[in-house]
Amino acid sequence: MTGAQRLIVASNRLPVTLRRGHEGDWKMERSSGGLVTALEPVLREQEGTWIGWPGVGADELPDVEAVLERESGSLGYRVRGVGLTAQEEKDFYLGFSNQVVWPLFHDFQTYCNFDPTFWRAYREVNRRFAKVIADESAAGDFIWVHDYHLMSVAEELWQAGEGDRKTGFFLHIPFPPLDLFLKLPWRFTLLRSLLHYDLIGFQTGRDRRNFLECLRTLAPGVELEGEGRVVRARVGKRTVRVGAFPISIDFDEFADEAASNAVSERVARLWSEFPGRQIILGVDRLDYSKGIPHKLHGFRLALHRYPSLQERVSLVQLVVPSREDIPEYHAIRTEIERLVGRISGEFTRPGWVPIHYKYGQWDRPELIAHYRAARVSLVTSLKDGMNLVAKEFSAASLEADGVLILSEYAGATAQLQKDALLVNPYDVEEVAEAIHQACNMKEGERRKRMGRIRDRLRKEDIFWWVDTFLKAARDEDLGEWNELEVYQPPAPPGFFDAVRD
Numbered sequence: 001m002t003g004a005q006r007l008i009v010a011s012n013r014l015p016v017t018l019r020r021g022h023e024g025d026w027k028m029e030r031s032s033g034g035l036v037t038a039l040e041p042v043l044r045e046q047e048g049t050w051i052g053w054p055g056v057g058a059d060e061l062p063d064v065e066a067v068l069e070r071e072s073g074s075l076g077y078r079v080r081g082v083g084l085t086a087q088e089e090k091d092f093y094l095g096f097s098n099q100v101v102w103p104l105f106h107d108f109q110t111y112c113n114f115d116p117t118f119w120r121a122y123r124e125v126n127r128r129f130a131k132v133i134a135d136e137s138a139a140g141d142f143i144w145v146h147d148y149h150l151m152s153v154a155e156e157l158w159q160a161g162e163g164d165r166k167t168g169f170f171l172h173i174p175f176p177p178l179d180l181f182l183k184l185p186w187r188f189t190l191l192r193s194l195l196h197y198d199l200i201g202f203q204t205g206r207d208r209r210n211f212l213e214c215l216r217t218l219a220p221g222v223e224l225e226g227e228g229r230v231v232r233a234r235v236g237k238r239t240v241r242v243g244a245f246p247i248s249i250d251f252d253e254f255a256d257e258a259a260s261n262a263v264s265e266r267v268a269r270l271w272s273e274f275p276g277r278q279i280i281l282g283v284d285r286l287d288y289s290k291g292i293p294h295k296l297h298g299f300r301l302a303l304h305r306y307p308s309l310q311e312r313v314s315l316v317q318l319v320v321p322s323r324e325d326i327p328e329y330h331a332i333r334t335e336i337e338r339l340v341g342r343i344s345g346e347f348t349r350p351g352w353v354p355i356h357y358k359y360g361q362w363d364r365p366e367l368i369a370h371y372r373a374a375r376v377s378l379v380t381s382l383k384d385g386m387n388l389v390a391k392e393f394s395a396a397s398l399e400a401d402g403v404l405i406l407s408e409y410a411g412a413t414a415q416l417q418k419d420a421l422l423v424n425p426y427d428v429e430e431v432a433e434a435i436h437q438a439c440n441m442k443e444g445e446r447r448k449r450m451g452r453i454r455d456r457l458r459k460e461d462i463f464w465w466v467d468t469f470l471k472a473a474r475d476e477d478l479g480e481w482n483e484l485e486v487y488q489p490p491a492p493p494g495f496f497d498a499v500r501d
């Protein structure tokens with residue numbers, strides 16, 4: 001392949017899914033979402049390719065390429081499938097990706113299953129991705145690899161003799177602190193794999209700090225230089241750039257959709273279903289990292305401590321199904337449903353239900369209508385790469401009078417720390433106090449805080465994120481970057497003055 005430098009994107013899932021129609025024929029369904037919206041125009045402009053798994057087992061559809069080729073004509077860029085067998089789905093996806101990396105990187109070490117079979121499948125699937133990337137690209141093309149499923153792809157490319165591609169990696173989930181990373185049986189290999197990328201992007205300064213700390217300790221030959229959004233790690237003759245790039249959403253699209261007639265009608269319906277009441281909203285994928293039980297405990301305590309909240313507020317909690325084949329996910333669902341039942345049993349009165357719980361999907365207009373109708377968004381992640389729900393709620397809060405309660409462990413806290421109400425979700429009293437404060441906050445303060453959040457997100461949207469990452473990949477100047485916003489909870493003024501002499 002010749003021509004100008006092109007962009008090749010690789011992620012575990014393709015932005016399309018293949019499904020079998022009624023007559024047994026295969027059809028392609030497009031996924032939406034900020035990442036897809038932001039990357040598609042760049043892929044079209046650069047005649048690029050997106051490489052990933054099309055959501056169907058290699059055993060079920062052996063000629064996946066032919067079907068993708070036939071179905072993807074309208075996309076304006078190429079898609080290439082990487083087939084996974086049912087066994088690989090088990091060992092690579094549910095196994096190493098979601099029972100080793102996901103729990104470890106979210107501080108749930110006790111949920112890890114360090115099965116060596118999982119690791120071998122991970123390497124094998126990463127090798128397969130590297131092979132497809134090598135076929136699809138030429139020297140000098142830029143390969144942008146996404147997320148924790150594919151950390152070894154650049155090393156596999158190099159081992160296959162195709163190390164002349166420029167590569168960037170973005171980790172959507174947190175990077176763990178040194179002591180946790182050390183638990184990983186394959187810690188040195190994984191760290192070395194990451195150093196084969198030319199650019200490594202993290203969501204926040206926190207994650208980057210953790211990564212650099214691992215490098216300093218485990219790879220003492222690596223020299224670190226520079227400051228600002230992107231720093232340099234010198235490994236022998238190579239330079240690896242390491243940066244923080246907070247991902248975002250298509251702010252304008254969310255705001256426009258929130259203002260549409262379809263959504264406005266649903267908002268009016270929601271308000272009529274909750275007459276004179278404030279909606280506190282929770283939207284989370286079913287995952288132990290999202291802290292849903294902690295949210296429920298906090299809400300329960302708020303109702304106890306502040307009886308004036310009873311009959312005045314309702315928690316609407318949407319839980320989106322996820323990874324149901326992993327036992328911990330099943331257990332967390334049972335726990336959530338038990339808690340919802342307990343709180344309902346304790347507080348429900350004629351004409352008022354404290355929690356409206358839905359396990360399933362809402363379509364997009366319904367999701368956005370809930371964001372817009374809610375007074376408070378309650379995000380209590382125990383660890384989260386970013387948390388887009390917090391940003392989507394803010395974009396849809398058109399009257400700028402919603403209040404965001406945000407876990408200090410969500411990546412979004414780095415950007416929104418001044419204007420959200422921050423909570424430590426492990427501190428049930430703090431969550432209860434924040435709920436009370438949010439539900440009683442005066443309109444002026446609500447508008448001031450949410451106005452500032454919206455101003456920031458309008459500027460730092462998903463297009464800004466793509467642009468910044470690609471500029472860093474070209475080693476271009478990224479302009480002003482005042483501080484790496486690593487959130488640290490401030491001690492009350494003078495707190496440590498009281499330590500004895």
Ligand code: ADQ
Nearest residue numbers: 172173247283285320360361362367384385386387388389
């Ligand atoms: P997630 O863990 O999935 O993402 P999050 O950032 O909150 O977490 O994104 C969830 C997404 O699902 C949101 O865009 C939301 O709109 C969507 N969603 C929720 N309910 C839905 C529904 N009923 N129907 C359709 N869509 C729904 C991972 C990391 C995060 C990181 C993102 C992006 O764990 O920390 O922010 O990637 O990098």
